[in-house]
Amino acid sequence: MSSNAETSSVELFGEFRISIHGRPVTNWRAGRSRALVQYLLVHRGRPVSRDTLREALWPHLPPSAGATSVKAAVHGARRALCGAADQPTPVRICSVDGGYLLRADQLWIDVAAFDRRVRAATAAIATGDHGSAAEHFRRAVAIYRGPLLPNQDAEWVVAEREWLRTQALHALRFLSEQALGVDDLWTAIHWNRRALDVDPYDPAAFAVLADCHRRLGHDAQARRWDDLAVNRLAEV
Missing domain, CATH: 1.25.40.10 (Tetratricopeptide repeat domain)
Incomplete structure (x- = not known):
């Protein structure tokens, strides 16, 4: 196990916890940023379309408002997960054609x-x-x-x-x-x-x-x- 994996982890069973290089992530500036990260963690390693995220996280919003909310949530999630400036983050939300892909090769996920x-x-x-x-x-x-x-x-x-x-x-x-x-x-x-x-x-x-x-x-x-x-x- 790498040093990143030893200090960077996610718990989805029970209370949600995520730690990057030993630092708990708590600065979720928008409530849906956290939900978006949780969705991508469960569907890790697979591209998820913007429409799928919108329907999962904002099912009651019209498509245009939901699309804006997805972009805002992704921006907030990336800021929360960025980690220390001198250390590479073990989890990244990558833009792919029509959606996003969470890469977490160095992150232990329960x-x-x-x-x-x-x-x-x-x-x-x-x-x-x-x-x-x-x-x-x-x-x-x-x-x-x-x-x-x-x-x-x-x-x-x-x-x-x-x-x-x-x-x-x-x-x-x-x-x-x-x-x-x-x-x-x-x-x-x-x-x-x-x-x-x-x-x-x-x-x-x-x-x-x-x-x-x-x-x-x-x-x-x-x-x-x-x-x-x-x-x-x-x-x-």
Whole structure:
């Protein structure tokens, strides 16, 4: 890992944080500059058209006003991300034909790291290497600190948030099944409690928690998990 990557990072899971060369970026002069950077980070490495940005960030504005807002947000974002004058910035918003491309090769991004681990685990499963898959999934769920940008309700955020939540639950279910396969009930309990942190309404996690406690002889605790499942799922 380069020195830039060690001190420059982005967290999109849970509270949004970005640090350039160890300096937290807080000088977002326009609210949408921050949202634009978040959108480009999630869609990193791919050109994004101005129209796509306008529709994602300013869906209720007429096209002309939205286009002006995109330009202003890009200008503000570039200023916020410029970093110290004597150090190259590890993240740049580049103009491309009809839009913008975020380059962040020297920036550690939690969502990107999570995605790499999930992809590696999937590849390991395809070759039958479940041990390596479990290790990649463990590292993935360690990165998943909470839902993507939980304080935002834009349509593009919600869609991406649910996809990442689904991947995290898939990883946790795999880890639970691995533990159950060797009768490691406490580890299975750990992963299913973690699954409820990711999705408080996950019926599969409730079922495993109750079953594990019954197998451990903890009948009262098993009943409490069953009752909690009934009460919580009634809220849906």
